[in-house]
Amino acid sequence: IxxxxxxxxxxxxxxxxxxxxxxxxxxxxxxxxxxxxxxxxxxxxxxxxxxxxxxxxxxxxxxxxxxxxxxxxxxxxxxxxYDEPLVEVDYSKEISDIDRIIGKRVAELVDDGSTLQLGIGTIPDCVLKSLEDHKDLSIASEMISDGVVSLMEKGVVTNRYKTFHPGATTCTFILGTRKVYDFVNDNPNVLVLDIGITNDPAQIRRNPKMCAINAAIEVDLTGQVCADSIGTMHYSGVGGQIDFMRGAALSEKGKAILVIPSQTSKGISRIVSTVSFYIYS
Missing domain, CATH: 3.40.1080.10 (Glutaconate Coenzyme A-transferase)
Structure with missing residues (x-):
């Protein structure tokens, strides 16, 4: 669409x-x-x-x-x-040494007092794990997962400086393990809102030091980024990455950060002269 x-x-x-x-x-x-x-x-x-x-x-x-x-x-x-278990996703089992290095590098770009949006995947999870020494972070994201729980419990995330629902972590959906599902249960510090609100760039830009951190599949030398597809094959559905990248870029002292390993697991470069029209893995 x-x-x-x-x-x-x-x-x-x-x-x-x-x-x-x-x-x-x-x-x-x-x-x-x-x-x-x-x-x-x-x-x-x-x-x-x-x-x-x-x-x-x-x-x-x-x-x-x-x-x-x-x-x-x-x-x-x-x-x-009808009771059934919720779908659970645990990226901690898939994290590589490269993911950890990228996570630490990205964490160095995040200032104290920043408001964060993080996408899904191993690298965003590594970023969260590398932020434990930061202070007064806020969350205004499309989604939250397990990594946000420990930061809130340790007082790293205070939601002090955000202007969009200050004092509360905001998102539009939650995906992780039972750990995060239990944490958000009847927790007034977490608000799940309509996507037309959470993903509105006009709302996102209101937060000073807004940092949007998202993963990509491929990037070319002209700045084109593939995040939804691999060649002609759709890898994921329509996401909110563009909404948050735009909002962060418009935010006062905001940062729009794309994270990507330089190669695939088969050694194929993800940094190319022109985005691909073929499928690789």
């Missing part, structure tokens, strides 16, 4: 893509009848706003997360109670 990820809620809000039904997964209702969308708000919030019918799976393994997550049982047309 030729669209910025921050604009996707408009497809539903403006009826460009009409929704007959939304299938959602939620936490059990609280004593007031409110369920939580839990770990994943992103465009689901817009779907709930606009769908003619809402069908829910109530899963006791879904954490009750604060923010723009709550859906009252009266809004749900039909539901099924």
């Amino acid at each position: 030729p669209i910025f990820l921050s604009e996707t809620p408009r497809l539903f809000d403006e009826n460009i893509l009409p929704l007959d039904a939304a299938l959602i997964q939620v936490s059990p209702p609280d004593k007031h009848g409110y369920c939580s969308l839990g770990t994943s708000v992103e465009i689901t919030r817009a779907a709930v706003r606009n769908a003619k019918k809402i069908f829910a799976q109530i899963n006791r393994n879904m954490p009750r997360v604060h923010g723009d997550t709550f859906v009252h049982m009266n809004k749900i047309d039909a539901y099924v109670e």
